[in-house]
Amino acid sequence: xxxxxxxxxxxxxxxxxxxxxxxxxxxxxxxxxxxxxxxxxxxxxxxxxxxxxxxxxxxxxxxxxxxxxxxxxxxxxxxxxxxxxxxxxxxxxxxxxxxxxxxxxxxxxxxxxxxxxxxxxxxxxxxxxxxxxxxxxxxxxxxxxxxxxxxxxxxxxxxxxxxxxxxxxxxxxxxxxxxxxxxxxxxxxxxxxxxxxxxxxxxxxxxxxxxxxxxxxxxxxxxxxxxxxxxxxxxxxxxxxxxxxxxxxxxxxxxxxxxxxxxxxxxxxxxxxxxxxxxxxxxxxxxxxxxxxxxxxxxxxxxxxxxxxxxx
Numbered sequence: 001x002x003x004x005x006x007x008x009x010x011x012x013x014x015x016x017x018x019x020x021x022x023x024x025x026x027x028x029x030x031x032x033x034x035x036x037x038x039x040x041x042x043x044x045x046x047x048x049x050x051x052x053x054x055x056x057x058x059x060x061x062x063x064x065x066x067x068x069x070x071x072x073x074x075x076x077x078x079x080x081x082x083x084x085x086x087x088x089x090x091x092x093x094x095x096x097x098x099x100x101x102x103x104x105x106x107x108x109x110x111x112x113x114x115x116x117x118x119x120x121x122x123x124x125x126x127x128x129x130x131x132x133x134x135x136x137x138x139x140x141x142x143x144x145x146x147x148x149x150x151x152x153x154x155x156x157x158x159x160x161x162x163x164x165x166x167x168x169x170x171x172x173x174x175x176x177x178x179x180x181x182x183x184x185x186x187x188x189x190x191x192x193x194x195x196x197x198x199x200x201x202x203x204x205x206x207x208x209x210x211x212x213x214x215x216x217x218x219x220x221x222x223x224x225x226x227x228x229x230x231x232x233x234x235x236x237x238x239x240x241x242x243x244x245x246x247x248x249x250x251x252x253x254x255x256x257x258x259x260x261x262x263x264x265x266x267x268x269x270x271x272x273x274x275x276x277x278x279x280x281x282x283x284x285x286x287x288x289x290x291x292x293x294x295x296x297x298x299x300x301x302x303x304x305x306x307x308x309x310x311x312x
Contacts, residue, residue, distance in 0.1 A: 112139025181210030187236030
């Protein structure tokens with residue numbers, strides 16, 4: 001069986017609702033991050049390679065130019081989502097955001113936006129702006145980088161916010177009709193399989209429309225890289241990732257959309273784990289595991305209804 005037969009993927013979800021393939025076109029809006037510029041902190045999250053994005057000192061193409069280039073690379077889709085991906089894509093005055101978002105929405109065959117950001121950088125004015133696009137009929141996804149619901153881990157990785165901030169903004173966004181996709185990292189330092197499952201429980205109790213799973217990447221230029229070079233940090237194994245991600249997927253109701261179940265990075269930026277160099281490896285092995293153990297939602301009595309865990 002193919003992965004989309006076992007997991008409710010974003011590609012499958014869009015194909016079903018639009019009647020054809022819809023592809024994300026990634027954009028760089030020239031935004032920064034409050035956890036790098038001193039507003040919240042400096043140095044960024046400990047897993048972040050601040051040099052892995054476009055050079056901030058070079059000219060960034062206009063949104064129209066980027067969309068034209070990205071669309072030219074896609075062969076099998078005629079409809080697109082404009083994905084503001086790099087850094088914190090709500091970190092500007094709302095009028096600046098509105099100008100950039102609407103430049104994207106005016107591009108031919110764009111059906112909506114995916115906006116990647118931090119849960120502590122989404123003021124009410126931004127929510128109102130995105131909610132207005134929803135009312136106009138656009139597909140709007142607010143992609144929130146949570147990574148973990150464990151506040152101790154969030155502090156260790158220098159995230160700069162706690163789970164309660166995520167919980168509040170997610171509820172406000174969804175109440176306005178904005179879809180939320182939650183980004184989670186499997187394999188963060190000192191986190192066990194149970195920590196990851198506890199994070200999923202909290203995310204599901206808050207409510208979400210989508211989940212994006214990432215394996216931890218240790219990349220050159222990050223704080224974690226220094227610990228790895230010194231032998232103080234181990235990268236998660238493929239077996240650990242498959243075990244944890246597989247159970248997370250089987251614990252997730254079938255109506256929640258997975259935007260990603262594995263991620264990748266390239267050497268020489270990627271230091272470890274090297275199995276992350278090709279995301280298809282993890283996706284293929286995860287598909288085999290789910291085929292044997294059960295698809296998305298199979299660990300729930302009713303895969304469309306999430307039951308609060310019984311605390312003992």
